[in-house]
Amino acid sequence: MGASGLFGGLDVVEKPAVPPAVINEVNHGQPWNVTVVRARLLNELGDLRLQKEGDRWFAIVAEVEVTAPESRNDVGDVLSISGVEGLLDEAPQHIVAVRDASRVQYLNPNMPERIGFVWEQSGNAPLPTKVTITIYEKTYRASTLTDHMEWLDHEPRAQLEVPVEDKRAS
Template structure:
């Protein structure tokens, strides 16, 4: 009789401790969930700081043709283009801008990477020198037969400078995180005077 009572008491205690632990965990997770804030909406006409880069959005449009700023597009392909003025805010020339802008899945296939071109001379993925604003074009090739999007939705990624990283003890830009989202209307075609063969 006492053995049965002891077993029952033990089972209730274990169940009670398990329930209390589950409630505590749910409370902690709920508290973290409540702290999650929506991403900042960035002004499409303002300047955006990302740590390494100062960005000034210019325009977004779709265009067709093989010679769009010299980007190696397929013949007859349609492309989505985002032009932006970029200023390198660091002390060294850099081309660490491949992930500073991420197009939304609704706009382009997330597995497709853009061609990034210096518009003034059609140099593909150049190093940008410190303190010199340069006009760049991010060019995504759109799938054949797809309708051009009405808007371009981008997530802007920022990084933090650390004098020493935890792995190698060297300085650099680390911890990429979203700075906010940017939405621009998509026009049709570039100014032909801007395009360099």
């Protein structure tokens, strides 16, 4: 190990920058394809109730298509956001189908679904005008613990900045 230090073996290796994605274009990958459609602020969202009066909903709408051969129950792993202050949780509080506002728990292969990833934002927080969205991927490989094939290595695969539409009722 001492010899490898002489040849740069102990140097910090920088991860490559996350490639850019484009709004309304499919970002292909495993175990899902993702098309980010929009970001919105809302006062109401079907039968979902805000925890605190005066708060608002922050929603990312994305079309997700499972590319893996089996149904997926890890929809919350598809994307994350940054650049929005005052969210009550880091993860979305609700993940719903846009077509009927039903909770999304499983997605089936080759059946794209338009999904709302929804966070509650404090009414005292500044109104965001843009959001950075990171799309994630996983790798199908043998687990080092069980030696079974699993979807592992939840890693960023693409990133994009999206304008936020204020669709709250006046």
